[in-house]
Amino acid sequence: MIEEIRTKARELLESGTVDCVIGYERATDGIxxxxxFVYDAAGADRLIFDQTCTHNLVKYLRNRKDKVxxxxxxxxxxxxxxxxxxxxxxxxxxxxxxxxxxxxxxxTGWNKKSDKLRDICQVCRQHTPVVYxxxxxxxxxxxxxxxxxxxxxxxxAKTPAEREDFWREQSSRCIRCYACRQVCPGCYCSxxxxxxxxxxxxxxxxxxxxxxxxxxxxxxxxxxxxxGCNQCERVCPMNIPLSLLNRKLEKExxxxxxxxxxxxxxTPAPFATFEKDEKIGIGE
Amino acid sequence: MTVSNPLLPHLATLQEVIDLTxxxxxxxxxxxxxxVKESFDYQPGQFIFVSxxxxxESPFGLTSVAYRKDSLEVAVRKVGTVxxxxxxxxxxxxxxxxxxxxxHFPMDEFKGKNIFIIGGGIGFAPLRPVVxxxxxxxxxxxxxxxxxxxxxxxxxxxxxEFDTWSASPGTRLELTVDAGNDDWxxxxxxxxxxxxxxxxxxxxxxxxxxxxxxxxxxxxxDLKKLGFExxxxxxxxxxxxxxxxxxxxRCNVGDKYICQDGPVFTMEQISSMLEQF
Amino acid sequence: xSQYISKQDLLSWLxxxxxxxxxxxxxxxxxxxxxxxxxxxxxxxxxxxNTTLSPKEFFFPPTxxxxxxxxxxxxVELVPAEVTEETVIFGIRPCDAKGIATLDLPYMxxxxxxxxxxxxxxxxxxxxxxIKACPExxxxxxxxxxxxxxxxxxxxxxxxxxxxxxVLTDKGKxxxxxxxxxxxxxxxxxxxxxxxxxGISEKxxxxxxxxxxxxxxxxxxxxxxxxxxxxTCYCFDIRDYNENGRANRVRxxxxxxxxxxxxxxxGHDPRADKGIRLRQRFGHKLLYFPEHFGTMHxxxxxxxxxxxxxxxxxxxxxxxxxxxxxxx
Numbered sequence: 001m002i003e004e005i006r007t008k009a010r011e012l013l014e015s016g017t018v019d020c021v022i023g024y025e026r027a028t029d030g031i032x033x034x035x036x037f038v039y040d041a042a043g044a045d046r047l048i049f050d051q052t053c054t055h056n057l058v059k060y061l062r063n064r065k066d067k068v069x070x071x072x073x074x075x076x077x078x079x080x081x082x083x084x085x086x087x088x089x090x091x092x093x094x095x096x097x098x099x100x101x102x103x104x105x106x107x108t109g110w111n112k113k114s115d116k117l118r119d120i121c122q123v124c125r126q127h128t129p130v131v132y133x134x135x136x137x138x139x140x141x142x143x144x145x146x147x148x149x150x151x152x153x154x155x156x157a158k159t160p161a162e163r164e165d166f167w168r169e170q171s172s173r174c175i176r177c178y179a180c181r182q183v184c185p186g187c188y189c190s191x192x193x194x195x196x197x198x199x200x201x202x203x204x205x206x207x208x209x210x211x212x213x214x215x216x217x218x219x220x221x222x223x224x225x226x227x228g229c230n231q232c233e234r235v236c237p238m239n240i241p242l243s244l245l246n247r248k249l250e251k252e253x254x255x256x257x258x259x260x261x262x263x264x265x266x267t268p269a270p271f272a273t274f275e276k277d278e279k280i281g282i283g284e
Numbered sequence: 285m286t287v288s289n290p291l292l293p294h295l296a297t298l299q300e301v302i303d304l305t306x307x308x309x310x311x312x313x314x315x316x317x318x319x320v321k322e323s324f325d326y327q328p329g330q331f332i333f334v335s336x337x338x339x340x341e342s343p344f345g346l347t348s349v350a351y352r353k354d355s356l357e358v359a360v361r362k363v364g365t366v367x368x369x370x371x372x373x374x375x376x377x378x379x380x381x382x383x384x385x386x387x388h389f390p391m392d393e394f395k396g397k398n399i400f401i402i403g404g405g406i407g408f409a410p411l412r413p414v415v416x417x418x419x420x421x422x423x424x425x426x427x428x429x430x431x432x433x434x435x436x437x438x439x440x441x442x443x444x445e446f447d448t449w450s451a452s453p454g455t456r457l458e459l460t461v462d463a464g465n466d467d468w469x470x471x472x473x474x475x476x477x478x479x480x481x482x483x484x485x486x487x488x489x490x491x492x493x494x495x496x497x498x499x500x501x502x503x504x505x506d507l508k509k510l511g512f513e514x515x516x517x518x519x520x521x522x523x524x525x526x527x528x529x530x531x532x533x534r535c536n537v538g539d540k541y542i543c544q545d546g547p548v549f550t551m552e553q554i555s556s557m558l559e560q561f
Numbered sequence: 562x563s564q565y566i567s568k569q570d571l572l573s574w575l576x577x578x579x580x581x582x583x584x585x586x587x588x589x590x591x592x593x594x595x596x597x598x599x600x601x602x603x604x605x606x607x608x609x610x611n612t613t614l615s616p617k618e619f620f621f622p623p624t625x626x627x628x629x630x631x632x633x634x635x636x637v638e639l640v641p642a643e644v645t646e647e648t649v650i651f652g653i654r655p656c657d658a659k660g661i662a663t664l665d666l667p668y669m670x671x672x673x674x675x676x677x678x679x680x681x682x683x684x685x686x687x688x689x690x691x692i693k694a695c696p697e698x699x700x701x702x703x704x705x706x707x708x709x710x711x712x713x714x715x716x717x718x719x720x721x722x723x724x725x726x727x728v729l730t731d732k733g734k735x736x737x738x739x740x741x742x743x744x745x746x747x748x749x750x751x752x753x754x755x756x757x758x759x760g761i762s763e764k765x766x767x768x769x770x771x772x773x774x775x776x777x778x779x780x781x782x783x784x785x786x787x788x789x790x791x792x793t794c795y796c797f798d799i800r801d802y803n804e805n806g807r808a809n810r811v812r813x814x815x816x817x818x819x820x821x822x823x824x825x826x827x828g829h830d831p832r833a834d835k836g837i838r839l840r841q842r843f844g845h846k847l848l849y850f851p852e853h854f855g856t857m858h859x860x861x862x863x864x865x866x867x868x869x870x871x872x873x874x875x876x877x878x879x880x881x882x883x884x885x886x887x888x889x
Contacts, residue, residue: 027872029696034872035780055871060779063835110867111696173590175614175623178819179784179870195821197800198365204800204813206623235870237613237786239592289675291627291799291812292641337630337637338808340801342826364826378637380630497829524825526799531667531674532815533796534822536841537831538769539849558769558844561831 021070078129079262099132174211180232293380327388328413335380336369345410404495565743615792644679658712660792688713697863764886775836785816
């Protein structure tokens with residue numbers, strides 16, 4: 001698998017088809033992966049692909065809008081490509097997509113070796129990228145039948161008081177480093193609502209009430225757009241289970257609109273679409 | 285050890301508000317505490333933080349001169365949240381003042397020299413105290429040349445002082461705008477063009493320029509062509525500031541803090557800075 | 562012979578301190594170890610590597626009110642914030658204690674920051690030396706070491722079933738308990754992997770304009786995590802909040818990496834470029850701060866290395882800068 005990726009990257013750079021390939025290389029702990037930007041064919045030898053390649057590299061495509069960029073994407077990542085195309089943030093022609101049939105990513109942490117698949121990967125139904133120019137790996141004959149939202153169901157089963165206590169404790173931990181926002185391909189506003197001071201939505205205070213506002217409003221802004229890579233949760237230094245918020249909304253959107261973000265770049269997203277006579281059953 | 289909190293502003297009262305241009309107001313401020321007012325000493329080039337309580341605080345160059353023992357004057361352009369709040373205030377309102385901060389124009393080093401003051405738009409505000417000081421002590425200085433430019437005639441700052449400046453002996457005032465209007469009979473030229481045309485001589489001279497980065501950039505080119513050396517050109521740098529004390533680590537240009545080592549720098553100092561903005 | 566306290570007596574002593582002081586200590590919170598105000602001494606983690614967040618939050622809180630401005634009848638009255646609580650921090654590692662000493666330098670430089678000084682005056686530090694070093698620790702290359710007792714009021718070193726105790730300052734004496742004498746040796750200090758920090762400032766100056774920074778910044782997400790977990794980072798933002806006619810001026814953590822950190826009203830941003838923005842962090846840490854204050858702006862705790870989601874590793878950067886600087 002890795003040889004195919006390296007060969008393709010070398011070929012793309014040598015032919016001048018792209019001026020950069022974004023992939024993965026080994027991190028300094030010798031165990032995990034980190035993003036790699038390869039600008040010359042020789043650098044392709046540093047590319048790796050294994051179950052520690054957790055990062056969603058699509059975030060970086062927006063920075064490179066004017067150039068053609070090669071990029072390695074997994075199943076979930078590829079949906080982010082479609083999301084950004086549908087929102088006019090990137091052009092399909094500006095990306096050469098090296099799709100990888102993903103074996104599932106393990107839980108990663110500094111200097112920690114793990115064989116356990118991430119929770120989100122255990123319920124994955126999209127191992128094969130939905131958009132690509134070149135596919136690496138053998139697509140599975142079928143996707144597994146899985147209970148898609150066991151984590152959300154478990155939270156829904158708690159009482160409102162239990163949930164309130166849970167989120168109050170979690171919000172008190174947040175330090176507003178915004179790693180969740182910065183790593184997310186869906187978060188690209190040139191001025192985030194949290195930085196807006198006039199009108200003031202949240203402000204700069206790092207305190208439980210403001211933290212709660214921050215995390216819930218970001219999840220709401222991703223409703224119908226989150227593609228479930230769960231990088232937000234992975235990067236959080238305080239181990240806040242942010243994916244629960246996004247996935248609750250994802251479940252609601254799936255049940256109400258029968259819609260999953262990023263499956264293609266054409267289908268209008270529910271919260272980015274307005275039709276004069278649409279009725280969705282709320283308030284009737 | 286008790287340290288009085290240098291982030292605590294002095295309470296001050298807005299004495300007068302004067303419209304200089306459609307979006308620039310001159311605020312005349314006096315600290316409420318007589319001891320603070322009396323001891324508030326500053327030099328041309330220094331700045332203060334003015335607080336609009338409830339909104340925040342921003343830095344503004346002092347445009348008055350301390351030796352006249354008048355109010356503290358700052359020119360405020362309405363361009364953001366704090367300046368927006370300040371523009372809503374009327375005389376009698378309470379504001380906060382902290383300062384003075386920063387270094388200052390080396391007026392002593394300018395003595396005996398020909399001084400070229402070149403300012404664009406609200407960039408003229410920090411230059412005004414230099415003009416005032418020189419005109420009030422004209423015998424100490426050589427010739428004074430003032431070039432005040434703006435985008436349009438109504439954006440020219442301190443127009444009610446132009447006659448005073450022109451009338452000063454050994455002083456020449458040139459005004460210029462990027463675009464005129466029906467009433468404007470003066471120059472319609474970019475500042476660098478005027479500099480080039482008037483062929484200012486670098487002999488025993490200092491050029492002090494302040495204005496939008498692009499104006500400074502092109503004016504520098506023409507000044508250098510006329511033979512001005514980096515150490516003869518003085519300007520002020522701008523940066524986002526929060527504390528004015530060198531503690532919030534925000535306004536540095538390389539290893540120089542604008543609030544401590546600046547805002548006044550010579551081009552010689554700027555050229556050797558680690559960061560080139 | 563050393564002064565000694567058993568583990569049991571340690572917990573009793575801390576329990577008593579809790580009654581007269583705010584006691585903060587490392588506490589397990591799910592999978593994390595964090596400094597928290599201690600409710601029960603049994604909650605204190607004695608066996609941990611280091612906390613996720615540094616103890617700088619007790620001197621430079623994430624959010625802190627500077628003063629209130631009360632408006633009444635057209636008059637404004639300023640009410641400055643004051644620190645009144647006496648605090649004891651237990652379990653601070655030598656690197657983090659050096660971190661506090663490093664924060665002292667900008668904050669106490671004239672004119673001193675009043676609130677920081679008050680926090681400092683009212684806090685006593687009980688250190689816990691390191692009997693093992695993590696692979697990402699490099700304190701010895703940054704002017705400290707696993708048994709460095711220079712910056713704490715009392716130092717504890719684990720030995721046998723208890724701790725050797727060094728009472729080092731008057732503040733330490735004021736809270737120290739009765740101690741036994743015991744014939745016990747401190748274990749040898751663990752080996753710490755070195756990082757080539759010698760002469761790094763000069764090399765940083767040489768490597769300043771290298772395209773290396775742009776390439777490094779390619780993968781940087783420009784979140785604020787490195788600055789926030791760092792014991793020595795001290796940038797802050799200041800804003801006013803209006804609450805029922807009372808204006809509250811608040812200072813909060815901010816990072817030079819945050820997009821818009823240097824953006825001024827009118828829209829100009831001199832560090833809009835990612836490479837220039839990332840270079841600022843390392844310029845400050847390896848060059849500007851050491852040249853101004855005479856000490857590195859990093860204490861080798863390794864938190865940024867552990868936390869960075871994209872493996873921007875200051876140890877790797879120091880090695881790279883040494884090489885780049887030598888080539889110029």
